Structures are given as C-alpha cells and as structure tokens.
C-alpha cells in the first residue's frame with residue numbers, strides 16, 4: 061500500500077468508495093487517512109496529481125471555513141502517495157447516511173439542499189452519491205468525500221470568503237490566493253499542450 065511512505069499507522073478501515081479506501085489513524089483517532097487507488101504512472105500524471113493534491117487542500121480548507129458543520133477539515137493532502145488526511149466524522153444516532161437513506165428516499169432532499177446551496181454560493185460541486193454523506197453526532201449532514209480541486213467559481217468563492225470575519229477571513233483569502241495559483245498552473249499546462 062502506497063501510504064506506507066507516510067509512516068502513519070492505519071487502524072480499522074472505515075469505508076471505501078470507487079476511488080479510495082479510508083482508515084482510522086491509529087495514533088490520532090480523530091483523523092482518518094484516505095488512500096487513493098490511482099497513483100499515476102507517467103511524469104505528467106504525477107505532476108497533475110501534485111497540483112490536484114494542492115488544490116484539494118486549499119479548496120477543502122476554504123469550504124470548511126465557510127461550512128464548518130458540513131465540510132470536515134483537511135489536515136494533509138499528498139500526491140506521492142496520493143492520499144488525504146481528514147478529520148474523522150463519527151456517526152451519530154441517525155447513523156450513516158447510506159444506512160439512514162434506505163428508510164426513505166425523501167431524505168435525499170437534504171443532500172440536494174446542501175449541494176445546491178454550496179454550488180450556488182461557491183461553484184464547488186459535491187459528489188451527490190449518498191455514500192458520501194454521514195450524519196455526525198450533532199445531527200449535521202457531513203460530506204465525507206473530497207470536493208474536486210478545480211471546480212469552483214473564483215468570484216463567488218471570494219464573495220463568500222469576504223463575508224467571513226477576522227482570522228477566518230484572513231486565512232480564507234490566503235487559501236483562495238493559493239488555490240487560484242494552483243488552478244492557473246494546471247490550466248496553463250493543459251493549454252501548453254494544445
């Protein structure tokens with residue numbers, strides 16, 4: 061497993077999606093490590109993964125500042141190995157979204173509501189598959205996948221971050237600046253190839 065390189069002791073496997081496996085961090089039970097299957101092959105892949113990992117980090121940080129109850133914090137984002145470290149989400153009494161969801165389709169409206177709100181306010185697109193959502197112990201609906209690194213609207217994101225106050229606003233604007241640079245580098249590389 062590529063994540064051996066990170067020298068993190070993995071504990072129990074908490075979940076698995078189409079792209080990665082998620083484990084608890086044995087030395088830090090409030091954190092989880094998500095190991096992507098895809099590690100890239102060519103130098104080009106590796107460069108893309110590096111930009112993607114940086115973008116993922118900054119966008120997650122910004123979305124966490126904006127929606128602390130619904131987007132979990134990110135502590136690390138790597139490209140070699142391709143992996144993320146996030147705050148662990150502990151399922152509350154309503155349980156995991158995927159278990160709860162089976163009871164009735166109407167609950168899906170909550171996912172759509174959250175996705176729509178975040179998309180309208182930031183241009184970021186959450187993957188709406190119900191396995192990507194959990195209810196935490198405070199009853200919040202939490203997204204437990206990662207937002208796509210380069211899908212966002214700069215103007216909307218800036219407007220949203222500018223509404224934050226104090227330290228959060230300062231941090232948010234800093235993350236945004238870096239996010240814009242990373243996306244610029246990624247797009248430029250693609251344009252160069254045309």
Ligand SMILES: Nc1ncnc2c1ncn2[C@@H]1O[C@H](COP(=O)(O)OP(=O)(O)O)[C@@H](O)[C@H]1O
Nearest residue numbers: 075076077078079080082147148149191204205
């Ligand atoms: N922070 C977290 N806390 C607890 N469980 C998580 C967390 N992140 C992911 N999981 C679990 O791992 C599963 C797969 O994670 P996900 O990021 O959706 O993988 P993929 O990118 O392959 O879709 C989730 O459905 C969830 O059950």
Ligand SMILES: [Mg+2]
Nearest residue numbers: 077078192205
């Ligand atoms: Mg997923």
